[in-house]
Amino acid sequence: MSQPGSRAEPGPWREVAGGVYVCVVQPASVNVGLIVGSDFAMVVDTGSSPWQGRLLRHAAREVTNAAIQAAVATHWHYDHCFGLAGFTDVSTFAHESVAARLRSQEAAAVAADLGVEVSELAVASREVAVASAVDLGGRRVEIAHLGRGHTDGDLVVVVPDANVLFAGDLIESDSAPWYGDDSFPHEWASTLDSVIGLMTVDTVAIPGHGGPVNREFVFGQRGRVAAVSGEIRRLSEAGIRAPEALQAGSWPFPAPHITDGIDAGYRQLEGGRKTLPLI
Numbered sequence: 259m260s261q262p263g264s265r266a267e268p269g270p271w272r273e274v275a276g277g278v279y280v281c282v283v284q285p286a287s288v289n290v291g292l293i294v295g296s297d298f299a300m301v302v303d304t305g306s307s308p309w310q311g312r313l314l315r316h317a318a319r320e321v322t323n324a325a326i327q328a329a330v331a332t333h334w335h336y337d338h339c340f341g342l343a344g345f346t347d348v349s350t351f352a353h354e355s356v357a358a359r360l361r362s363q364e365a366a367a368v369a370a371d372l373g374v375e376v377s378e379l380a381v382a383s384r385e386v387a388v389a390s391a392v393d394l395g396g397r398r399v400e401i402a403h404l405g406r407g408h409t410d411g412d413l414v415v416v417v418p419d420a421n422v423l424f425a426g427d428l429i430e431s432d433s434a435p436w437y438g439d440d441s442f443p444h445e446w447a448s449t450l451d452s453v454i455g456l457m458t459v460d461t462v463a464i465p466g467h468g469g470p471v472n473r474e475f476v477f478g479q480r481g482r483v484a485a486v487s488g489e490i491r492r493l494s495e496a497g498i499r500a501p502e503a504l505q506a507g508s509w510p511f512p513a514p515h516i517t518d519g520i521d522a523g524y525r526q527l528e529g530g531r532k533t534l535p536l537i
């Protein structure tokens with residue numbers, strides 16, 4: 259089945275700080291960032307298909323003549339990552355877990371749904387374990403893995419001189435954050451603590467989906483993310499089994515956003531239980 263949305267054109271660029279732009283790309287209304295330095299530019303998240311990635315490069319010329327030198331995929335989900343193939347001649351960055359994810363059956367199934375040839379998908383040329391940086395000329399951009407949360411390979415991209423932070427799907431502002439089977443509900447809040455640690459009262463954070471937010475918004479979402487983890491623990495300790503947890507619990511986010519994450523959270527509680535001796 260082919261979804262024409264994977265071939266949708268990017269929306270207009272909106273400048274969120276000097277030389278830092280965001281546009282929205284369908285079918286998932288994902289935010290794509292464009293960071294412009296005096297010599298080069300880079301893209302944050304790449305759209306849902308190789309075609310869309312190439313189109314984003316073209317669209318960047320609407321606001322800058324600087325050549326695109328780099329692209330970052332904040333995590334492996336199709337709307338952020340499938341456009342990497344449009345950037346194979348420049349440095350591309352993703353967490354070290356992403357390449358295996360893109361070669362998985364799950365990615366192949368999503369590609370088939372989108373009408374994207376899985377053989378055309380590209381992995382990043384630079385794998386990030388902890389942190390990396392790109393010099394765009396007069397502007398240094400930092401890329402960091404602050405911990406697991408929405409996925410096991412979430413990256414944030416920071417433009418220190420502009421006080422802008424791209425958070426990927428660790429934060430969402432158009433609706434609740436999305437918990438998948440690949441999320442880490444018990445670690446997400448502490449990862450957001452690290453995100454908050456990089457922010458000041460004036461920092462503009464760009465979520466994966468939705469308009470820009472400030473530190474206070476991230477504080478609020480961090481609290482609700484922590485509540486999801488706490489509720490999974492409480493229900494598990496009360497003897498409620500995973501299939502009944504959604505009904506039995508009190509949740510800060512709508513059911514479709516957290517159903518798969520509750521299962522993942524239960525699984526991770528089981529897997530994470532330590533017994534003595536530890537050595």
Ligand SMILES: [Zn+2]
Nearest residue numbers: 333335408427
């Ligand atoms: Zn995602």
